[in-house]
Amino acid sequence: MVDTKAKLDELVKILAIATEPAGEAGIAKRAKKGVPSVRERVNMLLDRGTFIETSALARQPDQPDALYGDGLVTGRGLIGGRPVVVIAHDQTVYGGSVGVTSARKFMRALQFAFDNACPVVTINDSGGARIQDAVGSIASFGDISRVLERLSGYVPQVSIILGKCAAGSVYGPINTDVLIGTRDSYMFVTGPEVIKAVNGEDITAEELGGAEVQAKRGTLHHVADNEQEAYDWARRYLSYLPTSCLEQPPVVNPGLEPEITASDRELDAIIPDSDRAGYDMHEILLRIFDDGEFHEVRAAFAPNLITGFARVDGYPVGVIANQPLVLGGSIDAACSDKSTYFIRLCDAFNIPLVFVVDTPGVLPGLEQEANGVIIRGGRVPRAIIEATVPIINLVVRKSYGGAYGMMAARQVGADISFAWPTARIAVIGAESAVDLIGKRQLAAVPQEQRAAAREFMVNHYNETIATPWIAAERGYIDAVIEPARTRLEIRHALRLLRDKPPVKPGFNPRKHPVYPM
Numbered sequence: 001m002v003d004t005k006a007k008l009d010e011l012v013k014i015l016a017i018a019t020e021p022a023g024e025a026g027i028a029k030r031a032k033k034g035v036p037s038v039r040e041r042v043n044m045l046l047d048r049g050t051f052i053e054t055s056a057l058a059r060q061p062d063q064p065d066a067l068y069g070d071g072l073v074t075g076r077g078l079i080g081g082r083p084v085v086v087i088a089h090d091q092t093v094y095g096g097s098v099g100v101t102s103a104r105k106f107m108r109a110l111q112f113a114f115d116n117a118c119p120v121v122t123i124n125d126s127g128g129a130r131i132q133d134a135v136g137s138i139a140s141f142g143d144i145s146r147v148l149e150r151l152s153g154y155v156p157q158v159s160i161i162l163g164k165c166a167a168g169s170v171y172g173p174i175n176t177d178v179l180i181g182t183r184d185s186y187m188f189v190t191g192p193e194v195i196k197a198v199n200g201e202d203i204t205a206e207e208l209g210g211a212e213v214q215a216k217r218g219t220l221h222h223v224a225d226n227e228q229e230a231y232d233w234a235r236r237y238l239s240y241l242p243t244s245c246l247e248q249p250p251v252v253n254p255g256l257e258p259e260i261t262a263s264d265r266e267l268d269a270i271i272p273d274s275d276r277a278g279y280d281m282h283e284i285l286l287r288i289f290d291d292g293e294f295h296e297v298r299a300a301f302a303p304n305l306i307t308g309f310a311r312v313d314g315y316p317v318g319v320i321a322n323q324p325l326v327l328g329g330s331i332d333a334a335c336s337d338k339s340t341y342f343i344r345l346c347d348a349f350n351i352p353l354v355f356v357v358d359t360p361g362v363l364p365g366l367e368q369e370a371n372g373v374i375i376r377g378g379r380v381p382r383a384i385i386e387a388t389v390p391i392i393n394l395v396v397r398k399s400y401g402g403a404y405g406m407m408a409a410r411q412v413g414a415d416i417s418f419a420w421p422t423a424r425i426a427v428i429g430a431e432s433a434v435d436l437i438g439k440r441q442l443a444a445v446p447q448e449q450r451a452a453a454r455e456f457m458v459n460h461y462n463e464t465i466a467t468p469w470i471a472a473e474r475g476y477i478d479a480v481i482e483p484a485r486t487r488l489e490i491r492h493a494l495r496l497l498r499d500k501p502p503v504k505p506g507f508n509p510r511k512h513p514v515y516p517m
Protein backbone atom coordinates (compact mmCIF):
# COMPACT_ATOMS: atom_id res chain seq x y z
CA MET A 1 0.00 0.00 0.00
CA VAL A 2 1.24 3.49 -0.89
CA ASP A 3 0.77 6.24 1.67
CA THR A 4 0.26 9.05 -0.83
CA LYS A 5 0.06 11.78 1.78
CA ALA A 6 3.28 10.63 3.39
CA LYS A 7 4.99 10.68 0.00
CA LEU A 8 3.81 14.22 -0.67
CA ASP A 9 4.90 15.31 2.80
CA GLU A 10 8.29 13.78 2.16
CA LEU A 11 8.58 15.67 -1.15
CA VAL A 12 7.70 18.98 0.51
CA LYS A 13 10.29 18.30 3.23
CA ILE A 14 13.03 17.32 0.76
CA LEU A 15 12.31 20.32 -1.49
CA ALA A 16 12.54 22.64 1.51
CA ILE A 17 15.93 21.17 2.42
CA ALA A 18 17.07 21.39 -1.22
CA THR A 19 16.20 25.10 -1.32
CA GLU A 20 18.73 25.78 1.43
CA PRO A 21 21.00 22.69 1.34
CA ALA A 22 23.68 24.09 3.66
CA GLY A 23 20.99 25.04 6.21
CA GLU A 24 21.69 27.57 8.94
CA ALA A 25 25.44 27.40 8.29
CA GLY A 26 24.89 28.44 4.68
CA ILE A 27 22.58 31.29 5.65
CA ALA A 28 25.11 32.52 8.23
CA LYS A 29 27.91 32.35 5.65
CA ARG A 30 25.94 34.52 3.21
CA ALA A 31 24.91 36.94 5.92
CA LYS A 32 28.56 37.40 6.87
CA LYS A 33 29.46 38.15 3.24
CA GLY A 34 26.28 40.19 2.66
CA VAL A 35 25.40 38.32 -0.56
CA PRO A 36 22.09 36.95 -1.87
CA SER A 37 21.34 33.23 -2.06
CA VAL A 38 22.01 31.46 -5.32
CA ARG A 39 18.30 31.29 -6.20
CA GLU A 40 17.88 34.98 -5.38
CA ARG A 41 20.75 35.62 -7.78
CA VAL A 42 19.04 33.67 -10.55
CA ASN A 43 15.79 35.56 -9.99
CA MET A 44 17.61 38.91 -10.05
CA LEU A 45 18.87 37.97 -13.53
CA LEU A 46 15.69 36.59 -15.09
CA ASP A 47 12.32 38.07 -15.99
CA ARG A 48 10.25 37.91 -12.81
CA GLY A 49 8.75 34.52 -12.03
CA THR A 50 10.12 32.72 -15.08
CA PHE A 51 12.73 30.43 -13.49
CA ILE A 52 12.16 26.68 -13.85
CA GLU A 53 14.78 24.76 -11.88
CA THR A 54 16.11 21.38 -12.98
CA SER A 55 17.88 18.67 -10.96
CA ALA A 56 17.43 20.42 -7.62
CA LEU A 57 17.52 17.01 -5.91
CA ALA A 58 20.75 15.82 -7.50
CA ARG A 59 23.41 14.93 -4.94
CA GLN A 60 26.40 12.68 -4.57
CA PRO A 61 25.45 9.00 -4.52
CA ASP A 62 26.15 6.66 -1.61
CA GLN A 63 26.60 9.52 0.87
CA PRO A 64 23.55 9.86 3.14
CA ASP A 65 24.60 13.33 4.31
CA ALA A 66 25.41 14.61 0.80
CA LEU A 67 23.94 18.07 0.17
CA TYR A 68 21.17 18.54 -2.37
CA GLY A 69 22.01 20.42 -5.54
CA ASP A 70 25.69 19.50 -5.20
CA GLY A 71 26.72 23.16 -5.23
CA LEU A 72 25.03 24.10 -8.50
CA VAL A 73 21.62 25.47 -9.45
CA THR A 74 20.55 24.95 -13.07
CA GLY A 75 17.42 25.73 -15.02
CA ARG A 76 15.72 27.84 -17.65
CA GLY A 77 13.95 31.15 -17.70
CA LEU A 78 13.34 34.23 -19.79
CA ILE A 79 15.33 37.41 -20.35
CA GLY A 80 13.41 40.11 -22.20
CA GLY A 81 10.80 37.44 -22.95
CA ARG A 82 13.31 35.15 -24.71
CA PRO A 83 14.57 31.81 -23.34
CA VAL A 84 17.93 31.35 -21.63
CA VAL A 85 19.62 28.59 -19.67
CA VAL A 86 21.05 29.59 -16.29
CA ILE A 87 23.81 27.79 -14.41
CA ALA A 88 24.77 29.20 -10.99
CA HIS A 89 27.25 28.04 -8.35
CA ASP A 90 26.04 27.81 -4.76
CA GLN A 91 29.01 29.02 -2.75
CA THR A 92 27.50 27.72 0.48
CA VAL A 93 27.62 24.10 -0.77
CA TYR A 94 31.15 22.67 -1.05
CA GLY A 95 32.38 26.21 -1.78
CA GLY A 96 30.50 26.09 -5.09
CA SER A 97 33.18 23.68 -6.32
CA VAL A 98 32.26 21.46 -9.28
CA GLY A 99 32.13 17.74 -8.51
CA VAL A 100 31.06 14.79 -10.62
CA THR A 101 27.34 15.24 -9.85
CA SER A 102 27.24 19.01 -10.34
CA ALA A 103 29.26 18.63 -13.55
CA ARG A 104 26.57 16.27 -14.82
CA LYS A 105 23.96 18.96 -14.09
CA PHE A 106 26.18 21.53 -15.79
CA MET A 107 26.43 19.37 -18.92
CA ARG A 108 22.72 18.68 -18.99
CA ALA A 109 21.95 22.40 -18.84
CA LEU A 110 24.43 23.12 -21.65
CA GLN A 111 22.92 20.32 -23.72
CA PHE A 112 19.47 21.86 -23.21
CA ALA A 113 20.83 25.16 -24.57
CA PHE A 114 22.29 23.30 -27.53
CA ASP A 115 19.10 21.39 -28.28
CA ASN A 116 16.91 24.49 -27.93
CA ALA A 117 19.39 26.95 -29.46
CA CYS A 118 19.15 29.45 -26.62
CA PRO A 119 21.78 31.55 -24.76
CA VAL A 120 23.55 30.41 -21.60
CA VAL A 121 24.26 32.65 -18.62
CA THR A 122 26.49 31.27 -15.87
CA ILE A 123 26.70 32.87 -12.43
CA ASN A 124 30.14 31.87 -11.17
CA ASP A 125 31.19 31.83 -7.52
CA SER A 126 33.41 28.77 -7.26
CA GLY A 127 36.86 27.43 -6.44
CA GLY A 128 36.84 25.19 -9.52
CA ALA A 129 37.12 21.41 -9.58
CA ARG A 130 36.11 19.75 -6.29
CA ILE A 131 39.26 18.49 -4.64
CA GLN A 132 37.46 15.62 -2.87
CA ASP A 133 36.16 14.22 -6.20
CA ALA A 134 39.72 13.72 -7.41
CA VAL A 135 40.09 12.78 -11.07
CA GLY A 136 36.29 12.67 -11.44
CA SER A 137 36.02 16.45 -11.13
CA ILE A 138 38.92 17.39 -13.42
CA ALA A 139 37.66 14.88 -15.97
CA SER A 140 34.24 16.52 -15.73
CA PHE A 141 35.78 19.90 -16.53
CA GLY A 142 37.17 18.31 -19.67
CA ASP A 143 33.66 17.21 -20.63
CA ILE A 144 32.25 20.68 -19.90
CA SER A 145 34.97 22.32 -22.05
CA ARG A 146 34.01 20.17 -25.02
CA VAL A 147 30.35 21.19 -24.80
CA LEU A 148 31.29 24.86 -24.31
CA GLU A 149 33.29 24.69 -27.53
CA ARG A 150 30.27 23.30 -29.42
CA LEU A 151 28.16 26.15 -28.08
CA SER A 152 30.70 28.87 -28.92
CA GLY A 153 29.40 30.95 -31.81
CA TYR A 154 26.22 28.88 -31.87
CA VAL A 155 24.42 30.50 -28.94
CA PRO A 156 25.43 33.61 -26.97
CA GLN A 157 27.25 32.74 -23.73
CA VAL A 158 27.58 35.17 -20.83
CA SER A 159 29.54 34.64 -17.59
CA ILE A 160 28.94 36.63 -14.44
CA ILE A 161 31.82 36.49 -11.96
CA LEU A 162 31.07 36.89 -8.26
CA GLY A 163 33.19 36.16 -5.20
CA LYS A 164 36.51 34.41 -5.78
CA CYS A 165 36.62 32.21 -8.87
CA ALA A 166 39.58 29.96 -9.56
CA ALA A 167 40.93 27.32 -11.92
CA GLY A 168 38.21 25.50 -13.90
CA SER A 169 35.77 28.21 -12.86
CA VAL A 170 37.78 30.83 -14.73
CA TYR A 171 38.81 28.71 -17.72
CA GLY A 172 35.16 27.84 -18.35
CA PRO A 173 34.03 31.50 -18.34
CA ILE A 174 36.98 32.72 -20.43
CA ASN A 175 35.75 30.41 -23.17
CA THR A 176 32.37 32.14 -23.21
CA ASP A 177 31.66 35.35 -25.14
CA VAL A 178 31.46 37.96 -22.40
CA LEU A 179 32.54 38.13 -18.74
CA ILE A 180 31.00 40.57 -16.27
CA GLY A 181 32.48 40.86 -12.77
CA THR A 182 31.28 42.77 -9.74
CA ARG A 183 33.77 45.29 -8.34
CA ASP A 184 34.52 42.95 -5.42
CA SER A 185 35.02 39.80 -7.52
CA TYR A 186 38.26 37.98 -8.25
CA MET A 187 39.52 35.65 -10.96
CA PHE A 188 42.74 33.70 -10.82
CA VAL A 189 44.15 30.35 -11.82
CA THR A 190 45.14 29.71 -8.19
CA GLY A 191 44.46 31.87 -5.15
CA PRO A 192 47.06 33.81 -3.12
CA GLU A 193 47.34 31.08 -0.48
CA VAL A 194 48.22 28.41 -3.04
CA ILE A 195 50.74 30.76 -4.65
CA LYS A 196 52.34 31.45 -1.27
CA ALA A 197 52.60 27.71 -0.62
CA VAL A 198 53.97 26.88 -4.09
CA ASN A 199 56.51 29.61 -4.77
CA GLY A 200 56.54 31.70 -1.60
CA GLU A 201 55.20 34.77 -3.44
CA ASP A 202 53.27 37.19 -1.21
CA ILE A 203 50.55 38.75 -3.30
CA THR A 204 47.14 40.16 -2.54
CA ALA A 205 43.98 38.85 -4.18
CA GLU A 206 43.43 42.35 -5.66
CA GLU A 207 46.82 42.41 -7.38
CA LEU A 208 46.44 38.86 -8.56
CA GLY A 209 42.97 39.02 -10.02
CA GLY A 210 40.76 41.81 -8.64
CA ALA A 211 38.00 42.97 -10.97
CA GLU A 212 39.65 46.27 -11.92
CA VAL A 213 42.90 44.51 -12.77
CA GLN A 214 41.15 41.82 -14.79
CA ALA A 215 39.16 44.43 -16.70
CA LYS A 216 42.37 46.30 -17.64
CA ARG A 217 43.87 42.99 -18.82
CA GLY A 218 40.79 42.43 -20.96
CA THR A 219 39.70 39.32 -19.05
CA LEU A 220 36.51 41.00 -17.80
CA HIS A 221 34.38 42.81 -20.36
CA HIS A 222 32.58 44.90 -17.78
CA VAL A 223 32.95 45.70 -14.09
CA ALA A 224 29.62 46.22 -12.32
CA ASP A 225 29.26 48.20 -9.10
CA ASN A 226 27.05 45.51 -7.59
CA GLU A 227 25.29 42.26 -8.44
CA GLN A 228 22.07 43.83 -9.71
CA GLU A 229 24.05 46.03 -12.10
CA ALA A 230 25.88 42.94 -13.35
CA TYR A 231 22.58 41.18 -14.11
CA ASP A 232 21.14 44.31 -15.75
CA TRP A 233 24.25 44.67 -17.91
CA ALA A 234 23.94 41.03 -19.01
CA ARG A 235 20.25 41.52 -19.85
CA ARG A 236 21.04 44.62 -21.88
CA TYR A 237 23.91 42.87 -23.67
CA LEU A 238 21.63 39.98 -24.64
CA SER A 239 19.02 42.43 -25.96
CA TYR A 240 21.38 43.13 -28.89
CA LEU A 241 21.94 39.46 -29.71
CA PRO A 242 19.84 36.80 -31.38
CA THR A 243 19.02 33.69 -29.31
CA SER A 244 21.36 31.73 -31.60
CA CYS A 245 23.31 32.08 -34.83
CA LEU A 246 20.27 30.59 -36.60
CA GLU A 247 18.22 33.70 -35.76
CA GLN A 248 18.46 37.40 -36.55
CA PRO A 249 19.00 39.93 -33.71
CA PRO A 250 15.82 41.54 -32.36
CA VAL A 251 14.61 44.83 -33.89
CA VAL A 252 13.59 47.54 -31.40
CA ASN A 253 11.69 50.75 -32.27
CA PRO A 254 12.45 51.12 -36.01
CA GLY A 255 11.38 54.20 -37.92
CA LEU A 256 12.19 56.84 -35.30
CA GLU A 257 13.60 60.27 -36.29
CA PRO A 258 13.57 59.86 -40.11
CA GLU A 259 14.84 63.43 -40.68
CA ILE A 260 17.99 65.30 -39.65
CA THR A 261 17.74 66.37 -35.99
CA ALA A 262 19.44 69.06 -33.90
CA SER A 263 21.68 66.34 -32.45
CA ASP A 264 22.71 65.33 -36.00
CA ARG A 265 23.64 68.93 -36.78
CA GLU A 266 26.02 69.04 -33.80
CA LEU A 267 28.18 66.56 -35.73
CA ASP A 268 29.08 69.31 -38.22
CA ALA A 269 31.17 71.04 -35.56
CA ILE A 270 32.56 68.09 -33.66
CA ILE A 271 35.97 67.66 -35.33
CA PRO A 272 38.41 70.28 -33.97
CA ASP A 273 40.19 72.51 -36.48
CA SER A 274 43.54 71.62 -35.01
CA ASP A 275 44.89 68.34 -36.31
CA ARG A 276 46.45 67.54 -32.95
CA ALA A 277 43.42 68.32 -30.79
CA GLY A 278 41.57 65.39 -29.32
CA TYR A 279 37.84 64.95 -28.78
CA ASP A 280 35.83 62.18 -27.23
CA MET A 281 34.73 59.67 -29.88
CA HIS A 282 31.73 58.80 -27.69
CA GLU A 283 30.31 62.21 -28.65
CA ILE A 284 30.12 61.02 -32.26
CA LEU A 285 28.85 57.53 -31.40
CA LEU A 286 26.02 58.91 -29.28
CA ARG A 287 24.79 60.95 -32.28
CA ILE A 288 25.03 58.51 -35.19
CA PHE A 289 22.96 55.64 -33.75
CA ASP A 290 19.39 55.32 -32.43
CA ASP A 291 18.31 57.09 -29.26
CA GLY A 292 21.82 58.17 -28.24
CA GLU A 293 22.36 54.66 -26.87
CA PHE A 294 25.64 52.79 -26.85
CA HIS A 295 26.36 49.61 -24.86
CA GLU A 296 30.13 49.60 -24.46
CA VAL A 297 31.98 46.31 -24.08
CA ARG A 298 35.49 46.12 -22.58
CA ALA A 299 35.73 49.85 -21.79
CA ALA A 300 38.68 49.45 -19.38
CA PHE A 301 40.81 47.36 -21.77
CA ALA A 302 42.76 49.07 -24.58
CA PRO A 303 40.65 52.25 -24.34
CA ASN A 304 42.32 53.64 -27.49
CA LEU A 305 39.70 51.55 -29.31
CA ILE A 306 36.02 51.57 -28.39
CA THR A 307 33.83 48.51 -28.98
CA GLY A 308 30.15 48.12 -28.22
CA PHE A 309 26.61 47.74 -29.46
CA ALA A 310 24.13 50.28 -30.79
CA ARG A 311 21.05 50.25 -33.03
CA VAL A 312 20.51 51.59 -36.52
CA ASP A 313 16.82 52.07 -37.30
CA GLY A 314 16.08 49.47 -34.62
CA TYR A 315 18.56 46.85 -35.89
CA PRO A 316 21.56 46.03 -33.65
CA VAL A 317 25.06 46.83 -34.92
CA GLY A 318 28.52 46.24 -33.50
CA VAL A 319 30.64 49.39 -33.37
CA ILE A 320 34.44 49.59 -33.54
CA ALA A 321 35.82 53.13 -33.19
CA ASN A 322 39.17 54.74 -32.49
CA GLN A 323 39.37 56.95 -29.39
CA PRO A 324 41.55 60.02 -30.14
CA LEU A 325 41.70 60.84 -26.40
CA VAL A 326 43.86 57.76 -25.66
CA LEU A 327 47.23 57.35 -27.43
CA GLY A 328 45.78 59.66 -30.09
CA GLY A 329 43.58 56.73 -31.20
CA SER A 330 46.56 54.76 -32.47
CA ILE A 331 46.32 51.01 -32.86
CA ASP A 332 48.42 48.86 -30.53
CA ALA A 333 48.72 45.14 -29.85
CA ALA A 334 46.07 45.08 -27.11
CA CYS A 335 43.44 46.95 -29.12
CA SER A 336 44.13 44.66 -32.07
CA ASP A 337 43.04 41.70 -29.91
CA LYS A 338 40.03 43.69 -28.78
CA SER A 339 39.09 44.38 -32.39
CA THR A 340 39.58 40.79 -33.64
CA TYR A 341 37.49 39.39 -30.79
CA PHE A 342 34.67 41.85 -31.37
CA ILE A 343 34.57 41.34 -35.14
CA ARG A 344 34.27 37.58 -34.64
CA LEU A 345 31.65 37.94 -31.92
CA CYS A 346 29.44 40.13 -34.12
CA ASP A 347 30.00 38.04 -37.22
CA ALA A 348 29.11 34.85 -35.34
CA PHE A 349 25.74 36.33 -34.40
CA ASN A 350 24.75 38.11 -37.63
CA ILE A 351 25.33 41.61 -36.26
CA PRO A 352 26.53 44.13 -38.90
CA LEU A 353 29.67 46.13 -38.09
CA VAL A 354 30.21 49.89 -38.25
CA PHE A 355 33.83 51.10 -38.08
CA VAL A 356 34.31 54.76 -37.15
CA VAL A 357 37.84 55.78 -38.02
CA ASP A 358 40.16 58.41 -36.59
CA THR A 359 43.59 56.88 -36.11
CA PRO A 360 47.11 58.13 -36.81
CA GLY A 361 48.16 54.52 -37.47
CA VAL A 362 49.79 51.62 -35.67
CA LEU A 363 51.61 52.67 -32.48
CA PRO A 364 55.36 52.49 -33.16
CA GLY A 365 58.06 51.56 -30.63
CA LEU A 366 60.01 48.76 -28.99
CA GLU A 367 57.34 48.03 -26.38
CA GLN A 368 54.74 47.41 -29.07
CA GLU A 369 57.04 45.25 -31.18
CA ALA A 370 57.93 43.25 -28.06
CA ASN A 371 54.20 42.90 -27.31
CA GLY A 372 53.65 41.27 -30.68
CA VAL A 373 51.99 44.18 -32.46
CA ILE A 374 52.71 42.47 -35.80
CA ILE A 375 51.23 39.06 -34.99
CA ARG A 376 48.31 40.45 -32.99
CA GLY A 377 47.61 43.21 -35.50
CA GLY A 378 47.82 40.70 -38.34
CA ARG A 379 44.70 38.96 -37.15
CA VAL A 380 42.49 42.04 -37.48
CA PRO A 381 42.29 42.22 -41.30
CA ARG A 382 41.91 38.43 -41.36
CA ALA A 383 38.87 38.67 -39.13
CA ILE A 384 37.41 41.44 -41.28
CA ILE A 385 38.01 39.53 -44.51
CA GLU A 386 36.45 36.35 -43.10
CA ALA A 387 33.39 38.17 -41.75
CA THR A 388 30.23 37.84 -43.82
CA VAL A 389 28.05 40.40 -42.02
CA PRO A 390 27.48 43.83 -43.62
CA ILE A 391 30.33 46.23 -42.84
CA ILE A 392 30.21 50.03 -42.98
CA ASN A 393 33.36 52.12 -42.76
CA LEU A 394 33.21 55.83 -41.85
CA VAL A 395 36.39 57.93 -41.77
CA VAL A 396 35.80 61.05 -39.69
CA ARG A 397 39.40 62.26 -39.49
CA LYS A 398 42.68 60.33 -39.77
CA SER A 399 43.03 57.00 -41.53
CA TYR A 400 46.72 56.40 -42.05
CA GLY A 401 48.87 53.51 -43.13
CA GLY A 402 48.21 49.96 -41.91
CA ALA A 403 45.41 51.25 -39.73
CA TYR A 404 43.47 52.07 -42.94
CA GLY A 405 43.00 48.34 -43.52
CA MET A 406 42.69 47.40 -39.86
CA MET A 407 39.68 49.70 -39.60
CA ALA A 408 37.96 47.88 -42.47
CA ALA A 409 38.73 50.05 -45.48
CA ARG A 410 36.56 49.03 -48.40
CA GLN A 411 39.41 47.12 -50.04
CA VAL A 412 39.69 44.91 -46.94
CA GLY A 413 36.07 44.34 -46.17
CA ALA A 414 33.67 47.27 -45.92
CA ASP A 415 30.65 46.95 -48.18
CA ILE A 416 30.10 50.70 -48.11
CA SER A 417 32.63 53.34 -47.08
CA PHE A 418 31.97 56.95 -46.17
CA ALA A 419 34.24 59.84 -45.26
CA TRP A 420 33.56 63.20 -43.72
CA PRO A 421 35.13 66.21 -45.46
CA THR A 422 37.47 66.40 -42.46
CA ALA A 423 38.93 62.97 -43.35
CA ARG A 424 42.67 62.60 -43.90
CA ILE A 425 43.34 59.40 -45.82
CA ALA A 426 47.04 58.86 -46.52
CA VAL A 427 50.03 56.58 -46.01
CA ILE A 428 51.31 58.57 -43.01
CA GLY A 429 50.53 61.83 -41.22
CA ALA A 430 51.74 65.15 -42.62
CA GLU A 431 54.58 65.78 -40.14
CA SER A 432 56.11 62.33 -40.56
CA ALA A 433 55.67 62.50 -44.34
CA VAL A 434 57.46 65.85 -44.58
CA ASP A 435 60.29 64.69 -42.30
CA LEU A 436 60.72 61.56 -44.38
CA ILE A 437 60.28 62.51 -48.00
CA GLY A 438 60.94 66.24 -47.67
CA LYS A 439 64.17 66.07 -45.68
CA ARG A 440 66.51 66.87 -48.62
CA GLN A 441 64.32 69.83 -49.67
CA LEU A 442 64.29 71.10 -46.06
CA ALA A 443 68.05 70.68 -45.71
CA ALA A 444 68.50 72.97 -48.70
CA VAL A 445 66.49 75.74 -46.99
CA PRO A 446 68.45 78.21 -44.82
CA GLN A 447 68.26 77.32 -41.12
CA GLU A 448 66.28 80.44 -40.15
CA GLN A 449 63.58 79.70 -42.74
CA ARG A 450 63.40 75.95 -42.12
CA ALA A 451 60.56 75.94 -39.57
CA ALA A 452 58.35 78.07 -41.82
CA ALA A 453 59.21 75.90 -44.83
CA ARG A 454 58.35 72.77 -42.89
CA GLU A 455 55.01 74.24 -41.81
CA PHE A 456 54.27 75.17 -45.42
CA MET A 457 55.03 71.62 -46.56
CA VAL A 458 52.89 70.12 -43.77
CA ASN A 459 49.93 72.33 -44.75
CA HIS A 460 50.46 71.56 -48.43
CA TYR A 461 50.42 67.81 -47.69
CA ASN A 462 47.26 68.14 -45.60
CA GLU A 463 45.51 70.20 -48.25
CA THR A 464 46.51 68.22 -51.32
CA ILE A 465 47.39 64.65 -50.29
CA ALA A 466 45.81 63.73 -46.95
CA THR A 467 42.27 64.54 -48.02
CA PRO A 468 39.16 62.51 -48.73
CA TRP A 469 38.99 63.90 -52.27
CA ILE A 470 41.69 61.74 -53.81
CA ALA A 471 40.10 58.62 -52.29
CA ALA A 472 36.66 59.71 -53.57
CA GLU A 473 37.92 60.69 -57.06
CA ARG A 474 39.69 57.37 -57.51
CA GLY A 475 36.80 55.33 -56.15
CA TYR A 476 38.51 54.06 -52.99
CA ILE A 477 35.60 55.33 -50.91
CA ASP A 478 31.94 55.49 -51.88
CA ALA A 479 30.99 58.96 -50.74
CA VAL A 480 32.05 62.05 -48.84
CA ILE A 481 29.08 63.00 -46.67
CA GLU A 482 28.00 65.88 -44.48
CA PRO A 483 28.52 64.83 -40.85
CA ALA A 484 24.93 65.81 -40.03
CA ARG A 485 23.67 63.23 -42.55
CA THR A 486 25.69 60.36 -41.08
CA ARG A 487 22.95 58.72 -39.02
CA LEU A 488 20.60 58.64 -42.00
CA GLU A 489 23.33 57.54 -44.45
CA ILE A 490 24.24 54.58 -42.21
CA ARG A 491 20.55 53.67 -42.09
CA HIS A 492 20.29 53.74 -45.87
CA ALA A 493 23.49 51.75 -46.27
CA LEU A 494 22.41 49.01 -43.88
CA ARG A 495 19.01 48.85 -45.52
CA LEU A 496 20.79 48.18 -48.84
CA LEU A 497 22.85 45.44 -47.19
CA ARG A 498 20.06 43.77 -45.23
CA ASP A 499 19.94 40.69 -47.46
CA LYS A 500 23.69 40.17 -47.72
CA PRO A 501 24.12 36.37 -47.72
CA PRO A 502 25.93 34.79 -44.75
CA VAL A 503 28.29 32.78 -46.95
CA LYS A 504 30.95 34.04 -49.30
CA PRO A 505 30.42 32.84 -52.88
CA GLY A 506 33.01 30.52 -54.43
CA PHE A 507 34.27 27.09 -53.43
CA ASN A 508 37.57 26.70 -51.60
CA PRO A 509 38.63 23.14 -50.84
CA ARG A 510 40.83 23.98 -47.84
CA LYS A 511 39.90 22.87 -44.32
CA HIS A 512 40.45 26.31 -42.80
CA PRO A 513 42.95 29.15 -43.04
CA VAL A 514 46.01 29.35 -40.74
CA TYR A 515 45.97 32.28 -38.31
CA PRO A 516 48.84 34.47 -37.14
CA MET A 517 48.79 33.42 -33.46
Ligand SMILES: CC(=O)SCCNC(=O)CCNC(=O)[C@H](O)C(C)(C)COP(=O)(O)OP(=O)(O)OC[C@H]1O[C@@H](n2cnc3c(N)ncnc32)[C@H](O)[C@@H]1OP(=O)(O)O
Nearest residue numbers: 094095097127128129130131138141164166167168169191
Ligand atom coordinates in the same frame (compact mmCIF):
# COMPACT_ATOMS: atom_id res chain seq x y z
C1 LIG B 1 40.28 22.09 -13.06
C2 LIG B 1 40.44 22.75 -11.69
O1 LIG B 1 39.57 23.52 -11.36
S1 LIG B 1 41.80 22.34 -10.69
C3 LIG B 1 41.90 23.50 -9.38
C4 LIG B 1 41.08 23.26 -8.13
N1 LIG B 1 40.83 24.47 -7.40
C5 LIG B 1 41.76 25.21 -6.71
O2 LIG B 1 42.94 24.95 -6.71
C6 LIG B 1 41.25 26.39 -5.92
C7 LIG B 1 41.15 26.02 -4.46
N2 LIG B 1 40.44 27.06 -3.70
C8 LIG B 1 41.02 28.24 -3.37
O3 LIG B 1 42.14 28.57 -3.73
C9 LIG B 1 40.21 29.15 -2.47
O4 LIG B 1 39.22 28.38 -1.85
C10 LIG B 1 39.52 30.29 -3.25
C11 LIG B 1 40.57 31.30 -3.68
C12 LIG B 1 38.76 29.82 -4.48
C13 LIG B 1 38.48 31.00 -2.35
O5 LIG B 1 39.12 31.45 -1.20
P1 LIG B 1 38.25 31.96 0.06
O6 LIG B 1 37.27 32.98 -0.41
O7 LIG B 1 39.23 32.37 1.09
O8 LIG B 1 37.36 30.77 0.53
P2 LIG B 1 37.83 29.43 1.22
O9 LIG B 1 39.21 29.03 0.81
O10 LIG B 1 37.54 29.56 2.68
O11 LIG B 1 36.82 28.41 0.55
C14 LIG B 1 35.44 28.42 0.85
C15 LIG B 1 34.95 27.01 0.97
O12 LIG B 1 35.05 26.40 -0.30
C16 LIG B 1 35.80 25.20 -0.22
N3 LIG B 1 36.52 25.06 -1.47
C17 LIG B 1 37.10 26.03 -2.19
N4 LIG B 1 37.65 25.52 -3.31
C18 LIG B 1 37.35 24.22 -3.29
C19 LIG B 1 37.63 23.15 -4.20
N5 LIG B 1 38.27 23.35 -5.36
N6 LIG B 1 37.20 21.92 -3.88
C20 LIG B 1 36.51 21.71 -2.74
N7 LIG B 1 36.21 22.67 -1.85
C21 LIG B 1 36.64 23.91 -2.14
C22 LIG B 1 36.71 25.42 0.97
O13 LIG B 1 37.15 24.21 1.49
C23 LIG B 1 35.79 26.16 1.90
O14 LIG B 1 34.92 25.22 2.51
P3 LIG B 1 34.28 25.51 3.96
O15 LIG B 1 33.44 26.74 3.81
O16 LIG B 1 33.51 24.27 4.21
O17 LIG B 1 35.46 25.71 4.86
